[in-house]
Amino acid sequence: MQKASNGTRARNRPEDQLGRKEGRTVSRQVLADHVYEELLASLMDGRLEPGTAVSIDGTARELDVSPTPVREALARLEHTGMVRRVALKGYRVAPVFTREDFADLMEARLAIEPVNARLACTRLNPHRLAELEQTVADLKSAPRGPSFAEYKDYLEADERFHQLIAQQTDNQFLVGAYAALGGQVQRFRLFGGVGITDAENAIAEHQSVLDALSGGDPEKAGAAMAAHIQKVRERAMADAPEE
Amino acid sequence: MQKASNGTRARNRPEDQLGRKEGRTVSRQVLADHVYEELLASLMDGRLEPGTAVSIDGTARELDVSPTPVREALARLEHTGMVRRVALKGYRVAPVFTREDFADLMEARLAIEPVNARLACTRLNPHRLAELEQTVADLKSAPRGPSFAEYKDYLEADERFHQLIAQQTDNQFLVGAYAALGGQVQRFRLFGGVGITDAENAIAEHQSVLDALSGGDPEKAGAAMAAHIQKVRERAMADAPEE
DNA sequence: CATGTTCAGATCCTATAGGGACGCCTCAGG
DNA sequence: CCTGAGGCGTCCCTATAGGATCTGAACATG
Structure with a gap:
């Protein structure tokens, strides 16, 4: 020994x-x-x-x-x-997500994230805006192969985008609430094992959230975020296996 | 030994x-x-x-x-x-809340709880409604003395009311998000050490949330909850010491 | 007086020991 | 062949030992 x-x-x-x-x-x-x-x-x-x-x-x-x-x-x-x-x-x-779990998660995100986007918009500073822009750029350039190793970077950039917005509310409780969901968001990747099939749409939606943020219109930012999450839900529910 | x-x-x-x-x-x-x-x-x-x-x-x-x-x-x-x-x-x-912490917490609750109330309203069943009614009754009958031991029951009923509503969304993520805040809500009691000074108002607000829920109007329930939280914030910010 | 040093006690952190519960495999008996 | 008892290994859980680190006070020095 x-x-x-x-x-x-x-x-x-x-x-x-x-x-x-x-x-x-x-x-x-x-x-x-x-x-x-x-x-x-x-x-x-x-x-x-x-x-x-x-x-x-x-x-x-x-x-x-x-x-x-x-x-x-x-x-x-x-x-x-x-x-x-x-x-x-x-x-x-923890076990894989069911369709119901996924729907619940999206419902919860729909409650929290548009608020985050709205608040982030009112407190945005240039430095943080630059970080967000970099993240969207990462999202666009990330490879999107079929295996997990290949779309890992894409998922990381996606997660980081949402997390940055939560952080920019400067509200520790909203950050905490999103973080509690964030871990689950990552796990969603295991939901049915579907790869990245909606990258083009998702990137466009992220971009429009970013545009609204940099445009300084809180309502628009919140609406863009809400639209994004709803679209993600719709696409995933359509893709996902029946089980 | x-x-x-x-x-x-x-x-x-x-x-x-x-x-x-x-x-x-x-x-x-x-x-x-x-x-x-x-x-x-x-x-x-x-x-x-x-x-x-x-x-x-x-x-x-x-x-x-x-x-x-x-x-x-x-x-x-x-x-x-x-x-x-x-x-x-x-x-x-963890250290006591500052005014800013408290404002942040209320902001976060304002994001989550009206949504909970809305969803709870659409999924309410008689048994659970009875539980809520009992909790509001407890709130009304709880003693409200100046020392902590005396208003402990009041706070517990208050907390339970909000928690029950979260649970009635049947959404584990919303329950989790509220629970993450719930612990903090309890800690708020230490905020400046103010006792229960607004019980009459708060009880009336809880009652109106309950009425909206039992009335089956989701929008009204959400609005009542939002109004309640805003009022709590206003009263607490007025009461609280400057520090 | 102010500042740096040393030392002792409390505390944190990790490793290890050992009891109880559970599962699996073997094997004897019907 | 099927079944049940017993042995064995694995794992969880708690206690305990002892090194590492921090804290605060006493003390020395400029």
Whole structure:
């Protein structure tokens, strides 16, 4: 049982161990934070499929840490809805969306996001507008192949666009409310396994939201966002398998 | 070091140990769940004041459990915004609301709750309507003394009213979004330490939301809810200390 | 007086041990 | 062949040990 000083076992990639940059501790991260991010990435990337059990001990072995930080990371993850826990039975990845779940999610987004867009519009500054423009540009240039690795960037840019708008409301509660949905939005990708089939339409809609924002018309921005979400819903419901 | 078999240390009040009723395990709860609920109650009741440090080891000693379940409970709690964590420094109770925080919270509620009311109205059934009526009755009959213990019931009924409406949307995401805010709504009580000064007005507003719901007019229900939240904001902002 | 240093106690964090529950496989008996 | 009991491994859960880190106070120095 080889172990270093303490609290730091011999690890495969010691360079990405703690939140250090050029030898100086910057952000003071602990092991549980790393496990959290690792698990979150696995969930988002689809490496962990819905329904799969996420064993505490197994994950600990895999990441070469003790079960304690894994337990803590999973406790945090549970609150995001990405994993579910049954007492004494462990965690498993939340199940796939049904059509009803998806409709509910869109209904919730329809309640929150147009408000975000409206408020963001009244508080927009040039720097943040530039970020949004960059994100839309990323969206346009992202590859859209059939496999997940190929449309990953596209999805990330999409998610970032909506998240930026939430952040620009300067309202921590709206950011929080969107974040609670945001994790789910990502999971939607697993909904029936449909790829990106509506990129052209979606990009145009994002662009029109952006135009309304930069035009400084809050009502128009809210309406554009509402229209976008409704269209996304319609297209997805048409595409999705009956199940 | 006296200890029972394992996983169950000698405890002061063995009767409230696990989720047991008449000796049979009913809900399969684990220690971390109990710690979570205990901490949540302390937070909600105001026994833990904002800014106070919540020591892991100290809480463990106090509840007579090991630090492991406490750590897990706090990890979950952090995601609700009730406590904040700084790596290697521990947890402390989230700071009091400022006027801006409060305004933001009301803005967020204004985005979500009228939608909830509208949707709840379209999906209301007699049983659930009765629950709502009972809650408004509770609100009317609750004592409203100056100390926290005296207006605790009032606040609970108030919170329950809004929560019931969220649940009646039958939309897990809207319930989740409201729940994320709900914890904060409770914390608002600490905002300046003002007691219940607007009970008569608030009760009338709740009643009119209920009337609109039972009347089956979604638009009216949404409008009544929006009006209620706006009034709450106005009254609180007028009452609240300048700071 | 102001500032930097040292040291002790509290606290955080991770690892590890070990009990109980559950599932799976084997294997004996009908 | 089918069935049920028992062994074995895995996993969850909690407790405990001990190194790492922070905090605050006493103390030294310019």
